[in-house]
Amino acid sequence: MKVALVHDWYTGIGGGEKVSREIISLFPQADVYTLVDFFDDENRRFILHGKKTKTSFIQRFPFARTKYRNYISFFPYAIEQFDLSGYDVIISSSSAVAKGVLTNFDQLHICYCHSPMRYAWDLYHQYTSEKKLHSGFKAWVFKYVMHHIRIWDYVSSQRIDHFVANSNHISRRIKKVYNRDSTVIYPPVDVERFSLSENKEDFYLTVSRLVHYKRVDLIVEAFSSMPDKKLIVIGEGPEFGKIKKLAAKNIQLLGYKGLDEMKNYLQRAKAFVFAAEEDFGITPVEAQACGTPVIAYGKGGILETVVEGKTGFFFSEQRAESICSSIRRFESEKLLYTPAQIREHASQFTKTRFHEHFKRFVTEKYEQLNATR
Numbered sequence: 001m002k003v004a005l006v007h008d009w010y011t012g013i014g015g016g017e018k019v020s021r022e023i024i025s026l027f028p029q030a031d032v033y034t035l036v037d038f039f040d041d042e043n044r045r046f047i048l049h050g051k052k053t054k055t056s057f058i059q060r061f062p063f064a065r066t067k068y069r070n071y072i073s074f075f076p077y078a079i080e081q082f083d084l085s086g087y088d089v090i091i092s093s094s095s096a097v098a099k100g101v102l103t104n105f106d107q108l109h110i111c112y113c114h115s116p117m118r119y120a121w122d123l124y125h126q127y128t129s130e131k132k133l134h135s136g137f138k139a140w141v142f143k144y145v146m147h148h149i150r151i152w153d154y155v156s157s158q159r160i161d162h163f164v165a166n167s168n169h170i171s172r173r174i175k176k177v178y179n180r181d182s183t184v185i186y187p188p189v190d191v192e193r194f195s196l197s198e199n200k201e202d203f204y205l206t207v208s209r210l211v212h213y214k215r216v217d218l219i220v221e222a223f224s225s226m227p228d229k230k231l232i233v234i235g236e237g238p239e240f241g242k243i244k245k246l247a248a249k250n251i252q253l254l255g256y257k258g259l260d261e262m263k264n265y266l267q268r269a270k271a272f273v274f275a276a277e278e279d280f281g282i283t284p285v286e287a288q289a290c291g292t293p294v295i296a297y298g299k300g301g302i303l304e305t306v307v308e309g310k311t312g313f314f315f316s317e318q319r320a321e322s323i324c325s326s327i328r329r330f331e332s333e334k335l336l337y338t339p340a341q342i343r344e345h346a347s348q349f350t351k352t353r354f355h356e357h358f359k360r361f362v363t364e365k366y367e368q369l370n371a372t373r
Contacts, residue, residue, distance in 0.1 A: 001027075001088045001089050001366060002029075002086065002087050002088045002089070003027040003029065003030040003031075003087060003088070003089045003090075003091065004030060004031050004032075004033060004084050004087040004089070004090050004091070005020060005023055005024060005027070005030045005031070005032045005033070005091050005092075005093065006032075006033045006034070006079075006082065006084075006090060006091070006092040006093070006094075006098045006099075006101050007020045007032065007033075007034045007092075007093045007094075007098055008034065008035060008093070008094060008095060008096045008097060008098045009034055009035045009036045009037070009068060009096075010034050010036070010037040010038065010039045010043075010047065010048070010053065011036065011037075011038050011039075011065075011068065012209075013043060013046070013047060014209070015114065015166075015187060015279075015280065015281075015282045016093055016095055016114045017047050018047070018187070018188065018190075018282065019093055019112060019114070019166070019187050019188065020032075020047065020093045021046070021047045021048070021049070022188045022351055022354055022355065022358075023091055023093065023112070023358070024048065024049050024051065025049070025355070026355055026358065026359050026362075027091075028049070030091075031054065031087075032048060032051055032052075032053045032054065033053065033054045033055075033082050033084070033101070034053050034054075034055055034056075034098075035055065035056045035058050035059075035068070035075065035078055035079065035097070035098075036055055036056070036058055036059045036064055036065075036068045037053040037055050037059065038064075038065050054082070056078040056079065056081060056082070057078060057081070058071050058074060058075075058078050061074075072145065072149065073145045073148075073149075075096065075097045075149075076097060076100055076149070076152045076156070078097075079097045079098065079100045079101055080100060080101065080102050082101055082102075084101055084102070084103060084107070085104060085107075087107065088107065088108065088366070089107070089108045089109075089110070089362065089366055090103055090107060090108070090109045090110070091109075091110050091111075091112065091362070092109065092110070092111045092112070092160075093112050093114070094111055094112070094113055094114065095113070095114035095115045095116075095117065095118070095279075096117050097117070097153075097156075098111075099111040099113065099156060099157065099160055100152070100153075100156035100159075102159075103159065106369075106373065108161055108162075108362075108365055108366050108369050109159065109160050109161045109162075110160075110161060110162045110163075110164060110361070110362060110365060111160045111162070111163050111164065112164045112166070112185075112358075113163055113164065113165055113166070113170060113174055113182065114166055114170070114187075114279055114280075115166075115170055115173060115279045116153070116157075116173055116174060116177040116178065117149070117153055118213075119146075120146055120149050120150050120153060121150070121153075121173075121177050122173070123213065124146065126213075128142070128143070130212060153177075154177070154178060157177075157178035157180060158178070158180075160180070161365070161369075162182075162183070162361075162365055163178075163180050163181070163182035163183070164182060164183050164184075164185050164358070164361065165182040165183070165184050165185075166184075166185070166186065166187045166279060166280045166301070167184060167186065167279060167280045167301035167304050168184055168301075168304060169279065169280075169300050169301045169303070169304065170182075170279050170280070170301065171184050183361060185354065185357045185358055185361065186280070186304075186348075186349050186353070186354065187280055187282060187349075187354065188349075188350070188351040188353075188354035188355070189282055189285045189286060189289065189346070189349040189350065189351070190286070190351055191285070191286075191289040191343075191346050191347055191349065191350045191351075192350070192351075193259075193263070194263055194266065194267075194286050194287075194289035194290050194346075195263075195267070195289075195290070196267075196289075196290060196291045196339060196340060196343045197267035197268065197290055197291055197292075197339070198291060198338075198339045198340070199268070200268065200269065200270050200292070200339075201268045201269070201270065202230065202270060203230040203231065203232055203268075203269060203270060204223070204229065204230065204231045204232070204269060204270055204271055204272075204273050204295075204327070205231070205232050205233075205234070205265050205266065205269035205271075205272050205273070205287075205292075206219050206231070206232075206233055206234070206235075206272065206273045206274065206275075207233075207234040207235055207262055207265075207266070207272075207283050208233075208234075208235045208274075208276070208283070209235055209236070209237045210235050210236055210237030210238065210239040210240045210243060211237050211238060211239060212239060213276060213277070214275070214276045215275035215276055215297070215318055216233060216235070216239065216243055216275065217239065217242060217243055217246060218275045218318060218319065218320050218323060219231065219233075219273050219275050219323060220233065220243050220246045220247050220251055221246055221320040222320040222321075222323035222324050222327070223248070223250060223251055224246060224247065224248035224250075224251065225320065225324060226250075226324060226327065227248060227249070227250050228250070229250065229327065230250050230251075230252075231250065231251045231252070231273070232251075232252045232254060232265060232269070233247075233251065233252065233253045233254065234254050234255075234256075234257050234262055234265060235255070235256065236255050236256045240253070240255070263286075263290070266286060266287050266290045266292055267290040267291075267292070269287070269292050270292075271292060271293045271294065271295050271312070271330060272284060272287035272292050272293070272294045272295070272312075273294075273295045273296070273323070273327075274294060274295070274296040274297065274302065275296070275297050275318060275323065276297065276300075277297060277299045277300040277318075278300050278301050278302055279300065279301050280301035280304075280305070281296075281300070281301055281302050281305060284296060284302060284305060284306060284312075285305050285346050285349050286346075288305070288306070288311055288312075288342050288343065288345060288346040289343055289346040289347075290343070291338075291339025291340060291342050291343045292339070292342070293311055293312045293313075293330070293335055293337075293342060294306045294311060294312035295312055295313050295314075295315070295323075295326050295327060295330055296312060296313075296314055296315070297314070297315060297317075297318055298314030298315065298316055302314075305346075305349065307337075307345065309333075309335065309336055310335060310336045310337045310341075310342075310345070311335070311337050311341075311342045311345050312335070313326050313329055313330050313333075314326070
């Protein structure tokens with residue numbers, strides 16, 4: 001098989017980039033296409049295995065390194081300009097527009113969908129509210145563009161041969177938005193790299209990009225009202241300044257930390273706190289791989305990776321008071337699983353399992369296509 005991998009963009013490392021890394025591991029000869037690629041050499045080695053990518057014309061736009069999302073109206077046109085006619089199999093790793101590439105009837109296109117475009121669909125009204133895009137010329141332009149993005153997004157979803165969802169939560173969203181069925185293959189978590197530690201210290205931890213939907217502000221607000229409990233926050237992002245202002249003396253903001261340092265904190269933490277409604281959530285699984293329980297907002301993909309009362313506890317509302325209640329419950333009730341059992345639970349999300357399931361899926365679909373020719 002001659003394989004092409006299409007990913008939305010390479011500007012930072014998140015769950016989608018880690019998935020694309022493992023797809024490249026499975027198909028090392030694959031060519032990689034993306035809208036923009038601003039990886040440094042270290043990230044290129046880690047995620048792309050040193051590969052050079054083929055980028056779109058948006059790569060050369062002014063301020064594209066930091067403002068590429070401002071060019072969203074160009075995304076559909078840009079992704080459709082990639083000529084993939086020389087490939088047998090196209091795999092798109094998509095939470096935005098990568099799935100919209102043009103393919104021929106005798107090519108196989110499999111989309112590993114992290115989520116339908118959230119700011120165009122389920123988070124659209126939340127996004128317009130946060131950005132105060134209710135009225136005025138800027139709001140009118142944004143709403144007009146997103147209306148046409150939604151039309152294109154739905155139409156492009158019908159060109160895909162097979163959808164793979166990263167969780168049952170996303171599978172339901174794919175059905176709702178695109179009216180397409182999908183196969184669930186959980187994303188790869190490097191469980192082997194996160195070793196068990198049974199010696200926990202007296203602090204709570206959250207690790208996240210500091211963007212609004214991750215709701216780290218709520219976690220910080222909750223712990224600011226509990227001065228006897230220590231919270232450590234690892235991560236950077238546009239909300240860093242806002243969160244720093246909310247933080248009381250019992251809260252440490254450490255900014256970005258490398259993988260080894262982050263792992264050290266995950267191993268030592270009393271519990272990992274997570275307030276986002278996440279599509280899957282790789283970091284909570286990494287915490288469990290260290291034997292660390294998770295206290296999380298009980299909605300989204302987290303319901304498939306954390307077991308209530310065994311590997312962690314859920315809180316029911318994205319409010320500081322709800323987080324506080326869950327912390328108190330965690331400290332008063334005993335979890336049924338030991339740290340070793342929590343790690344064992346995390347082992348079902350390994351890279352090895354992803355490799356086996358995804359490679360088998362691609363091979364079977366390719367053989368089925370060949371059989372119909």
